Amino acid sequence: MLAHDRLARFTRHIVLPEIGGAGQVALASAHVALVGLGGIGSPVLQYLAAAGIGTLTLIDDDAVDASNLQRQTIYAEADIGRPKAEAAAAWIKRFDGALDARAVRVRVGRDWAARAFESVSLVVDGCDNFATRLAVSNACVAQAVPLLSAAVGRFQGQVGAFAGHLADQPCYRCYVGDAFDAEDCDSCAEDGMLGAMAGWVGTFAALQAVRVLLRGVGGMGDPQFGKLHVLDGLAPGLRTMRIAKDPACSGCSGG
Numbered sequence: 155m156l157a158h159d160r161l162a163r164f165t166r167h168i169v170l171p172e173i174g175g176a177g178q179v180a181l182a183s184a185h186v187a188l189v190g191l192g193g194i195g196s197p198v199l200q201y202l203a204a205a206g207i208g209t210l211t212l213i214d215d216d217a218v219d220a221s222n223l224q225r226q227t228i229y230a231e232a233d234i235g236r237p238k239a240e241a242a243a244a245w246i247k248r249f250d251g252a253l254d255a256r257a258v259r260v261r262v263g264r265d266w267a268a269r270a271f272e273s274v275s276l277v278v279d280g281c282d283n284f285a286t287r288l289a290v291s292n293a294c295v296a297q298a299v300p301l302l303s304a305a306v307g308r309f310q311g312q313v314g315a316f317a318g319h320l321a322d323q324p325c326y327r328c329y330v331g332d333a334f335d336a337e338d339c340d341s342c343a344e345d346g347m348l349g350a351m352a353g354w355v356g357t358f359a360a361l362q363a364v365r366v367l368l369r370g371v372g373g374m375g376d377p378q379f380g381k382l383h384v385l386d387g388l389a390p391g392l393r394t395m396r397i398a399k400d401p402a403c404s405g406c407s408g409g
């Protein structure tokens with residue numbers, strides 16, 4: 155049951171037959187962990203907080219830099235130098251005091267991720283390097299938590315939902331393989347990035363996150379596990395491909 159003020163706040167969700175009261179209760183009960191509070195993490199955080207996700211764990215080891223403000227929309231000039239996890243939690247507190255925002259200032263690696271997602275309904279990964287992405291993927295498979303992975307570079311974005319803990323579903327590692335476990339294989343620090351492109355990918359990731367959270371409850375249909383959506387900002391357009399489960403994958407198949 156939602157309190158009266160919460161009903162009023164989420165009316166536009168509740169009147170959607172695809173969400174309804176039961177869907178809104180499911181969102182309020184959900185716990186989402188966000189890995190990476192940058193250009194993708196900012197809009198993901200804003201739209202998931204606005205959707206009334208009850209608990210948000212905010213994970214990033216970085217501090218706000220002046221060059222982030224061009225696309226990382228939750229931060230302002232006064233946040234420069236402040237840890238992103240802390241500034242992001244403060245943003246949520248200002249926005250909706252009923253939500254539980256937990257700041258975690260840590261760099262996600264193999265060791266940290268091992269038990270990190272125990273009470274989490276969904277992990278959304280919008281970080282900037284493959285080593286973290288793969289550590290997060292392995293942790294999600296081990297802890298049977300779905301993963302929504304989102305990435306952007308220049309004018310191309312990718313958003314995919316993974317449930318590698320299920321026998322017939324690929325994990326993120328099935329898609330990229332083992333070649334990228336080394337630190338700092340990629341980074342958008344040197345590449346150019348149109349701010350709105352990160353926003354498009356992030357808001358699409360937030361939409362897909364709600365879809366995964368409402369599987370079996372609302373009417374948004376298939377959670378689209380194992381499908382990768384590729385967003386092209388130049389054409390512009392969107393195409394979708396299916397990722398196959400790799401029977402030799404070291405992340406989900408014991409290969």
Ligand SMILES: [Zn+2]
Nearest residue numbers: 325328403406
């Ligand atoms: Zn796999």
